[in-house]
Amino acid sequence: MKGDARDTLTLPFEKGLLDLPAGTPGGLFLNARPLNTHNLNWQNLLTCEQGQRADFVALGSANFKVYPSLKDAGFECALVLCGKHKRLNEMNLVRASAATREGGMIVVAGDKTAGIAPLRKFVSKFCEIEGSLSKHHAVVFWFRNPEKTGVLGIEPHQSLEGFETAPGMFSPDNIDAGSKLLATFLEKRIGGNVADFGAGWGYLSREILEKGRTLHHLDLYESDWASLEAAKLNVTSETTRLGFHWHDLLSEPVTRSYDWIIMNPPFHSDRPAEPAIGQTFIKVASRALRKGGRLLMVANRNLPYENALTTGFSSHQRLSEDQGFKVIQAIR
Numbered sequence: 001m002k003g004d005a006r007d008t009l010t011l012p013f014e015k016g017l018l019d020l021p022a023g024t025p026g027g028l029f030l031n032a033r034p035l036n037t038h039n040l041n042w043q044n045l046l047t048c049e050q051g052q053r054a055d056f057v058a059l060g061s062a063n064f065k066v067y068p069s070l071k072d073a074g075f076e077c078a079l080v081l082c083g084k085h086k087r088l089n090e091m092n093l094v095r096a097s098a099a100t101r102e103g104g105m106i107v108v109a110g111d112k113t114a115g116i117a118p119l120r121k122f123v124s125k126f127c128e129i130e131g132s133l134s135k136h137h138a139v140v141f142w143f144r145n146p147e148k149t150g151v152l153g154i155e156p157h158q159s160l161e162g163f164e165t166a167p168g169m170f171s172p173d174n175i176d177a178g179s180k181l182l183a184t185f186l187e188k189r190i191g192g193n194v195a196d197f198g199a200g201w202g203y204l205s206r207e208i209l210e211k212g213r214t215l216h217h218l219d220l221y222e223s224d225w226a227s228l229e230a231a232k233l234n235v236t237s238e239t240t241r242l243g244f245h246w247h248d249l250l251s252e253p254v255t256r257s258y259d260w261i262i263m264n265p266p267f268h269s270d271r272p273a274e275p276a277i278g279q280t281f282i283k284v285a286s287r288a289l290r291k292g293g294r295l296l297m298v299a300n301r302n303l304p305y306e307n308a309l310t311t312g313f314s315s316h317q318r319l320s321e322d323q324g325f326k327v328i329q330a331i332r
């Protein structure tokens with residue numbers, strides 16, 4: 001089987017270069033994903049944090065102990081799998097350091113294309129790197145948790161004014177231009193039972209509450225735990241019933257039926273663009289709308305969503321094309 005950064009992460013343990021975490025609470029694993037066991041019983045050695053719903057479910061199915069968000073400390077060591085968000089990676093290293101006992105090993109791995117070299121440089125400004133290996137187009141490096149906790153320094157994240165956001169979420173520093181354009185079409189249009197698919201930290205939902213007419217129920221669906229938690233702070237109402245669903249729209253069914261669905265669908269799980277994700281969102285939206293219900297969405301103009309719209313809806317029209325985006329309304 002072809003290996004990936006997860007196999008690179010466990011390599012120093014398999015080679016006997018690092019000791020396995022022993023005792024309780026054992027090791028912490030941030031941005032965890034199921035590990036190949038390679039004869040090591042990782043399930044019994046680690047406590048995992050994973051806020052992405054699909055990976056969380058996969059970890060649970062593979063018998064890992066997993067939480068969407070962890071505040072515990074005193075771990076023997078920490079494993080950190082890096083992703084594509086630089087500031088989220090840095091934040092995870094700072095969190096790993098705060099949650100691990102002094103002198104415990106912090107082991108970090110990521111794909112060469114995911115900025116692992118600059119991350120290593122970032123750590124080496126604060127402490128000595130004890131070792132490093134390279135395999136499966138990925139790098140693993142490790143360092144001993146410094147005595148003084150908080151020695152790894154990063155700039156605190158400034159939330160977007162008026163909203164709670166954090167690194168790793170979609171567009172945490174500014175409102176996305178496509179979402180902003182979509183919001184100009186909400187005025188007095190949206191009502192009844194409404195869903196926001198891929199709600200992020202809640203920008204569109206807040207606009208729906210402000211601009212919609214006679215809203216009964218607004219459901220936010222989002223696969224990222226931290227984004228949904230931020231949305232709970234950003235989206236509040238005394239008159240409309242709100243539902244916050246930590247949900248993977250690609251694999252988990254939507255059981256309610258809606259009059260309107262609003263979305264700015266994700267178009268990559270990593271670079272480059274994967275239009276199949278948006279096409280599946282369109283299919284799921286079609287199933288979740290009542291007959292005559294409407295989908296209002298924005299997308300980059302070049303993304304091929306028209307076939308999925310023709311298949312899932314009785315009609316669809318472009319309401320606007322501007323700044324490289326298209327706003328589409330489709331009737332079920």
Ligand SMILES: C[S@@+](CC[C@H](N)C(=O)[O-])C[C@H]1O[C@@H](n2cnc3c(N)ncnc32)[C@H](O)[C@@H]1O
Pocket residue numbers: 170171176179197198199200201202203204221222223224227247248249250251263264265266267
């Ligand atoms: C383009 S962003 C739009 C966010 C927000 N609606 C806005 O306009 O600012 C797409 C959102 O979909 C979420 N997402 C990605 N894959 C998902 C999935 N499989 N199920 C549910 N949400 C998903 C992402 O985490 C992200 O917050």
